[in-house]
Amino acid sequence: GESVGLHLPTLSVQEGDNSIINCAYSxxxxxxxxxxxxxxxKGPQFIIDIRSNMDKRQGQRVTVLLNKTVKHLSLQIAATQPGDSAVYFCAENGDNTGGFKTIFGAGTRLFVKA
Amino acid sequence: EPEVTQTPSHQVTQMGQEVILRCVPISNHLYFYWYRQILGQKVEFLVSFYNNEISEKSEIFDDQFSVERPDGSNFTLKIRSTKLEDSAMYFCASTTSGPLREKLFFGSGTQLSVL
Structure with missing residues (x-):
C-alpha cells in the first residue's frame, strides 16, 4: 500500500555535527x-528532492540518499546549526500514488544543542 | 519571493458552525491543494484542485468539506458543520504545472480550533 514513514520521531545533535534523518517507503x-x-x-518548506533514477543528490549543506533496494531515503545535514531545528518530513509523489497528491511521512523532530 | 498566503492565522469556532478558510496561491501557479495537520501528527492530503474542479480528494474530504476558487486569486476551503475532530492546522499549497513530481509551496496555515 501507500505509506511513507520515518524510523525515529526525534533526533538530538550537537551544533556543528552532521545529522542524518531516515525514512522508509513501502x-x-x-x-x-x-x-x-x-x-x-509555519508550513512545510521544500528542502531537496530526488528522482528514482538517482541515488544521491546534493544541495547546500544537505544531501539526500536513495536506496531503492531497501526502499530507504535519508537526509543528511552537514554542520548542523541551531536554525536547522525543526520537524523534517519525507514525502512521496509520482505516477504510482494513484492520483494527484503528495504523501507525507510521520516526521522527525530535530533538536540542535548549542 | 512569491508566497502562498492564508487567512486567518487562527480561527476559533463552535461545533456545528460553518468556517471558511482562505488562501491566495502564488499567482502563476495552476494547481491548488489543501492539507491538514492534527497537532503532533503528519501532514495529510485533503484535496487537489485544477481548472476550477477537484482533481482528487481523500477520504477525509467528505460532504462537509468543499473548495472554491471564487475569483482569480482566492482559493477557499469551507467546512459546513464543524466537528471537534476538525481541529487542526490547515495548509494551503500550490504548484506550478501539476501535482506530479512537483514541489509544493505551502502557506503558513490556519489553526482551526473547534470548541
Missing amino acids: NSASDYFIWYKQESG
Whole structure:
C-alpha cells in the first residue's frame, strides 16, 4: 500500500555535527521523493528532492540518499546549526500514488544543542 | 519571493458552525491543494484542485468539506458543520504545472480550533 514513514520521531545533535534523518517507503514503484522542513508555526518548506533514477543528490549543506533496494531515503545535514531545528518530513509523489497528491511521512523532530 | 498566503492565522469556532478558510496561491501557479495537520501528527492530503474542479480528494474530504476558487486569486476551503475532530492546522499549497513530481509551496496555515 501507500505509506511513507520515518524510523525515529526525534533526533538530538550537537551544533556543528552532521545529522542524518531516515525514512522508509513501502511502494517500490515510487519515483519521486521530497524532503520538507517545518519550523514551528509555519508550513512545510521544500528542502531537496530526488528522482528514482538517482541515488544521491546534493544541495547546500544537505544531501539526500536513495536506496531503492531497501526502499530507504535519508537526509543528511552537514554542520548542523541551531536554525536547522525543526520537524523534517519525507514525502512521496509520482505516477504510482494513484492520483494527484503528495504523501507525507510521520516526521522527525530535530533538536540542535548549542 | 512569491508566497502562498492564508487567512486567518487562527480561527476559533463552535461545533456545528460553518468556517471558511482562505488562501491566495502564488499567482502563476495552476494547481491548488489543501492539507491538514492534527497537532503532533503528519501532514495529510485533503484535496487537489485544477481548472476550477477537484482533481482528487481523500477520504477525509467528505460532504462537509468543499473548495472554491471564487475569483482569480482566492482559493477557499469551507467546512459546513464543524466537528471537534476538525481541529487542526490547515495548509494551503500550490504548484506550478501539476501535482506530479512537483514541489509544493505551502502557506503558513490556519489553526482551526473547534470548541
